[in-house]
Amino acid sequence: MKRKNGYPVLVAAALCAASLGIIVVSVASGPRVLNPFSMDIETCRMLLAIRLPRTAVALLMGGALGASGAILQGIFRNPLADPYILGISSGASLAASFGLLFGISLFTLSVPILAFIGAIATGAAVVALGHDRKGLQPERLLLAGVGVGFFLSAVLMLVMTMSVDDGLKRAILWMSGDLSMVDWELVPVGLLFILAGLVIALARRKGLNALTLGDDIAHSLGFSPTKERYILFVAASLMTAAAVSMGGVVGFVGLVVPHVVRRHVGSDASVVLPLSVVAGGTLLCLADAIGRTVAAPLELPAGVIAALIGSPYFIYLLGQKRA
């Protein structure tokens, strides 16, 4: 498809504008619509304690998952790779839940750090299982991810069933990716993890592009494929750990957002990574706003709404002839 050089900039600008609009809508909407022109103390309190942290978490989580998906799809050269399918989210969730259930949450950092350890350990196990004698096999990797993910989810379910701890409720919410319980507590640490992951990934964007062409060509271009893959995997794990710590396991966003972004702006990681952050954040923020409004006072999980909005658009894009 012939495109002018300014096309990605146009897409980025449109996406940012849409994102800002959706943030405002997300903050204002809910079981009770807030009018920004007539704010009393109670409204301000509600805004600061409930709506703003929830919007911030949705934005950060969606952004982190979008970027993680873009990284994982590139380093494993697999269009189906994302933190959810590879079981990394489940590993992060299980490790963090253990922390809460067994009282290892001594300081604010402990939950995301445990989630990070869980993400790295699960990722390493899945990658090891995804190898055969000829190297990493795409189908094997996905099967390993699905298998390990199911196993870890089952373990978490088992632990929760046998526990009557205070952390139980939060752990259950982690499993379902429900944002109704979020507060400001983990936002600064989550933001730190996400920024660290994003900075690492952007610094390694050339390596990510080269890995997409295969290890032999990445080597020919002067990269060490193994080193680049490890560094980028750590970046994706940091962001996945942050997302899981703040709001739990959400699928779909990490899988589909990078594909949609690539369809519009090409595959250069220096464009795909930041735009996946914006698009993922915007999608989850919109999904959460809809989820808590349409059937109020009943809350629909943001991950479910994101899939309901995103899937038809994704299928429409797949049906478009790439010309």
Next chain:
Amino acid sequence: MTTLEFADVSFSYSPKKFVEQMSFTVAEGELVGLMGPNGAGKSTVLKLAAGLLSPRKGSVLVGKQAIGSYSGKERAKLVAYLPQILDLHAPFRVGELVRMGEYPQDGTQALSVEEALHIVGLHEKTDTHLAELSGGERRRAYIAMTLVQGAKVLLLDEPMASLDIRYQFDLYRLLKDIVREKGVSVFMSSHDIGMGAMLDRLILVKGGVVIAQGDPDTVLTEDTVQDAYDLNESVGTYMATNRTICRAFAVAGA
């Protein structure tokens, strides 16, 4: 001047030996073919030359220095390697791919992306997805990337495989141009005896050992070919016909 040298190189994936005591050179601005039957060790030789594998014994030298002693960026400016199968689904446009050749450079590349695209004849397809190109065009796009990369030695694993005769000759002419005008050395494996006869020099391998090397007319005799490929049948007519066709195309396209 010698650009690539194999000095008594051995390599094994244990316990089987894949390359044994191999010695040969590829000079600057030379188009050298690596021929031999399946399993002879051709791909291993190219991977050793690219620094993807390290020799167990002997040394692979590029510009008088062991390939393994260079940093990644330094190596990329000297040697580029393209595998036999280029990913059909690489999600990039032609211009994006060729621009990746700038990665090892620090803003000092000798050839711009536009110039490289002109040389390979893809300047009007800059915005085309790689998946929409023919096999021959895709190979040309990757070669343009290596030109921007500024590599002095281009290692190609069976670049003619799966190309029809028109694209084979397109590619042959392109490689000849690069060798002649840019002084790049091309070292490529091939199964095509006719194409082999058109190269500057040939290295014939069997069972990981060099069994003949030199001028194509000297290397591709009926005896050496029968020996290399374990043939009992007479191959004189087959070879003569292939050579005639290839040379006729080469003259017509020159």
